[in-house]
Amino acid sequence: MRWTSALAIYILFWSFSVFLVLPFGVRTTDEAGGDKVAGQAESAPHEFRAGRTALRVTIVATILFALFQLNYRYGWIEARDVDFFDRMNMEIR
Known part of the structure; x- marks a missing residue:
C-alpha cells in the first residue's frame, strides 16, 4: 500500500x-455544579477541552489503524469471511 493511501485511510479512521470519543468524559454544567449561561442548552458540556479530546482521538485512531494495517498485511479477516450470502461463489449470468 502506498503511503498516500495509508495516510488517507488514517485520516478516515481519525475522523x-x-x-x-466525543461522548465519553463529558460533564454538563449541572453535573459540574456550575452556573448556566442564559440560552445555554441543558446538554451542553461545561468545559470543552479540544487538546485532550484530540489526544484521545489520535490514540484510538492509531490503535484502529494499526489493527487495520496488520489485517491488511497478514489477512486475518478477508472479504470471504464476511460474505454471509455467499455472493463470491455465485455464477455470473
Whole structure:
C-alpha cells in the first residue's frame, strides 16, 4: 500500500474516531455544579477541552489503524469471511 493511501485511510479512521470519543468524559454544567449561561442548552458540556479530546482521538485512531494495517498485511479477516450470502461463489449470468 502506498503511503498516500495509508495516510488517507488514517485520516478516515481519525475522523470516525472523533464520533467514538466525543461522548465519553463529558460533564454538563449541572453535573459540574456550575452556573448556566442564559440560552445555554441543558446538554451542553461545561468545559470543552479540544487538546485532550484530540489526544484521545489520535490514540484510538492509531490503535484502529494499526489493527487495520496488520489485517491488511497478514489477512486475518478477508472479504470471504464476511460474505454471509455467499455472493463470491455465485455464477455470473
